[in-house]
Amino acid sequence: MYLDTFTHQHLFKMEEHKKRIIKAIRYIDNHLEDDLSLEKIAEIGMYSSFHFHRIFKLITGETLQNYIIRKKTEKSAFYLSVKKDMKMKEIYLDLGFSNHSVFSKTFKKYYGMAPSAFRNSAPETFHKILQISGKNGHVDTVFSQYICHVENLLKWTKMNLKIEVKELPEMNLASVMSLGVAHVESSFNVLIEWAKNKHLFPRDNVKMISVYHDSFKVTPADKVRIHACMLLDEKLEEQNGVVFSETTDAGKYIVGSGECTLDDFEQCWVSLFLWMNEHHYSMRKSFPFEIYHSNFKEHPEGKMQVDFCIPIH
Structure with a gap:
């Protein structure tokens, strides 16, 4: 009986944590250009900063800071791929990067190349981005062609x-x-x-x-x-x-x-x-x-x- 009660309470607490973390994630994803300090996000999730940091990592598998940086960088990569008319400066400022140097350094660390090189390489041939482990344990970004010939893809589409x-x-x-x-x-x-x-x-x-x-x-x-x-x-x-x-x-x-x-x-x-x-x-x-x-x-x-x-x- 005690075990059943304990299990029920544990599941209830985990479900409640999940609801709060979902609320925090939705806020982050909708406010990537705003102040996303630990204190602010913890407040959204109704936690103390200390507890929020631990619970967020437990549920998502990554720290809050890593999640925010990843989301900003991935969103910038998406814009670079599909929004050809959007200027580089507009992209990184829109996503809260303070300047081009910070943006370029962060992007290169994540994707292994500068944003300009990524924009020139990624969208035109519609390559699929893959990350593979290098010989020394580092991550190399490579582009593998999803379909060899654009004509074949257009034919398939039709x-x-x-x-x-x-x-x-x-x-x-x-x-x-x-x-x-x-x-x-x-x-x-x-x-x-x-x-x-x-x-x-x-x-x-x-x-x-x-x-x-x-x-x-x-x-x-x-x-x-x-x-x-x-x-x-x-x-x-x-x-x-x-x-x-x-x-x-x-x-x-x-x-x-x-x-x-x-x-x-x-x-x-x-x-x-x-x-x-x-x-x-x-x-x-x-x-x-x-x-x-x-x-x-x-x-x-x-x-x-x-x-x-x-x-x-």
């Missing part, structure tokens, strides 16, 4: 995706955060259980959505932040920390629609970003997302109908 530029409305979502691609399915399970208790699932034409707050091009798969979401008719008012309200921006999007397997997803995204560059669009400061119109588990070949959506100017 055969497998219907691509349109369209206006999409604002969407009200119930969301559960996933840190790492391996945890997305469990996040959807948490969301569905919550929706069942609210009598929101199952229902006709329910739409499940994944919102990508990081790019696989610049963030390791085990650290990518993905929100498992459900489309709601109205904005979610009641929130419990694990399930929270999120809103996608209304506006212009590149929408690639097709039936594909999970293994096709990366190729679909690469195709769309290439199409975006080929047609001289640039990405808005918003998040891309996937809308699922069917369940791959119910298809004999594991296929699902998906809309891949990129916010653009």
Whole structure:
């Protein structure tokens, strides 16, 4: 009896810690250009600075400072890749780097090359960024070509995706955060259980959505932040920390629609970003997302109908 009570209390405390850390992470990611001192973030998470530092590392696997620097650097790499019209100075100042020297040193430490070299090498051929261990234990950044010939990718896109530029409305979502691609399915399970208790699932034409707050091009798969979401008719008012309200921006999007397997997803995204560059669009400061119109588990070949959506100017 005592053991059961202890276990229940321990799980309750861990769940409460998780809610607070999610709140802190969401604040960090939405305020990368602001003051992100330990004291400020600890206050957001309702902890003392000492306890927050320890709990944050326990739950995320990295220190708060490392997380902030990584997010700033990854976001800058993403802008360098897809926002060709954005000046270097605008990028690093927008993300809170004090000057070009600090930005360049930090970027080079993380990716092994200067930001200017990265911009010139990364986006044009749509290489996938990989980090591999060097002989002496250091990390070397290398670019491996995802598809050898652009023509083949464009041909694949034409055969497998219907691509349109369209206006999409604002969407009200119930969301559960996933840190790492391996945890997305469990996040959807948490969301569905919550929706069942609210009598929101199952229902006709329910739409499940994944919102990508990081790019696989610049963030390791085990650290990518993905929100498992459900489309709601109205904005979610009641929130419990694990399930929270999120809103996608209304506006212009590149929408690639097709039936594909999970293994096709990366190729679909690469195709769309290439199409975006080929047609001289640039990405808005918003998040891309996937809308699922069917369940791959119910298809004999594991296929699902998906809309891949990129916010653009």
